[in-house]
Amino acid sequence: MFRKVEESQTLLINTQSKNLAAQNKELIKFGFGQSPFLPPKQVMDELKSAVHHKEYSSVQGDLELRQYMADFHKAHNGLTVLADDILIGPGSKILIFNTLMAFEKADVFIPTPSWVSYGPQAKLAGHNIIQLPTDFDQKWRISAESLKKASKHKLHRATILILNYPGNPDGLTYSEGELKEIADQARIQNIYVISDEIYGLLNHNLNHKSFANYYPEKTITTTGLSKWCGAGGWRFGAVFLPNEIESDLKKTMIGIGSETYSCAPTPVQIAARTAYKNFQDITWYIKWQVNILSQIGNYCSDKLNSSGIRVHNPQGGFYIFPDFSLHQEKLHAAGIKTSNDLCQTLLKDTGVVLLPAHAFGFEENYLAARLAYVDFIPPLENSHFDVEKNCPKVKIGIDAIIKWIENI
The missing domain is CATH 3.90.1150.10 (Aspartate Aminotransferase, domain 1)
Known part of the structure; x- marks a missing residue:
């Protein structure tokens, strides 16, 4: 039952x-x-001062905040996104799930190891999960060859790769050359990529580059405040959609958000303005x-x-x-x-x-x-x-x- x-x-x-x-x-x-x-003191102070804001925001999120986020990530990792193509929600976790739910049927490529919720979310969304095996000597990284082998097991027209870097559970990342090779193969297979970059600002060399720089046409980037800003329990996440992607995806995701979480907490969005207002x-x-x-x-x-x-x-x-x-x-x-x-x-x-x-x-x-x-x-x-x-x-x-x- x-x-x-x-x-x-x-x-x-x-x-x-x-x-x-x-x-x-x-x-x-x-x-x-x-x-x-x-979180930084100025961000916590802003949350305190915003506690009386009990009104709903739009499902997509505060427009001023979305513009700050677009400018912030352009400065941080070269990611180019329009404010109108950003969706804000109560954590990146629900936004990854909503992205998966936006597809009727898809093959979902998930690296092993990967964050514990990717597989269950893909299963709940009714998709076909295809594991991409890695090992210690590969430093747990997938490759273009991984994607080629996985393509033999596809059942559906749509294919989604979930890529997480720096990674949970391994703490490792990808070189620019590796990202380019994966992007080239994703382009050949017409794969949608959910690039979970929640740890991007915590790259130990401070040189994280968004996968969207190499595959802008179909990369859906997720991020939030939980890791770099120490605000996991505040539940604030965002998804960045490429301007070139089908407009139906954004409409569907806004529709799913409207029928599930309604909006991210308004006081947290106001505090997030301070976090994202200026990268410097x-x-x-x-x-x-x-x-x-x-x-x-x-x-x-x-x-x-x-x-x-x-x-x-x-x-x-x-x-x-x-x-x-x-x-x-x-x-x-x-x-x-x-x-x-x-x-x-x-x-x-x-x-x-x-x-x-x-x-x-x-x-x-x-x-x-x-x-x-x-x-x-x-x-x-x-x-x-x-x-x-x-x-x-x-x-x-x-x-x-x-x-x-x-x-x-």
Whole structure:
């Protein structure tokens, strides 16, 4: 009678962690990808002053804000978009789902690994899911060849690729050459690309380029305030549509929005004006975050690699994706056969919370997990930063993983 839809693994692990914390369990919270940074003070002040705005906005969102966003992203990553082609909603998550819902039937290419909600959303929308396998040596990146192979399994006229970079769960990104090759193949196959660039401003080299720069005609870009602005619970996202795309897509998405969420919260949209009004006003805040996140990410990956837990140094966001497969034999001997076993046993033995690879599209027996290195309190803006001094729980958590794998 009812659809079978399980709770999102990221939200589930957050709930489980809160329940354990309520039982006075000492936890290292590497499971839930929530930014530890507060939004800039001027943005929070604007939200406070806008709290009396209880009116609905248009479904598409505040026009002044959309113009600010167009100018902001042009300055940040060269993305050219008209204000009239931006749709604002309560989080990029619902906007990705609405984009998928706008298509009657489609083949959806989803890389493995990928964010936990892409597959369930595509399934709910009634589409045919085609996984694009990757591996550690490929740095979890798809390629033009991936798209060629996937094309053999297509069932429908419309094809959608969901591309996320910097990536969740791996924290890696794509080079300009790789993006151009993917764009060329997408053009050959006439693929619509949902480019989820929610972590774009947290590229550790501050050189993120939107995929729309290479494939402007059919790239649908999503972004928001949850990651770079530390405002996940505010629920603010946006989708940028190419001016060349069929007008029916925008009409359909506005129609779906009008029948579901109505609009993004008006006070949050007013606060977002301050966040997006001038890219130069926010550059210091982004650089401050990225400097800290890069140091922590490299600290975690270097330490884990030294213990035989393979992991690539992150290039953006606040995730790494440790691979425990070099320890497979002794893990199996200890009864740990799946990534879920791995995370559950690690949690029980050490209090460290990770999210299993299975949640990101892998087979259950692949022994890997996502680590969100966000369990720290950011230092003052102008203070000297030291990982071990300023992030004691990160150090404790990484040391606990290493000690656990050594003694398993």
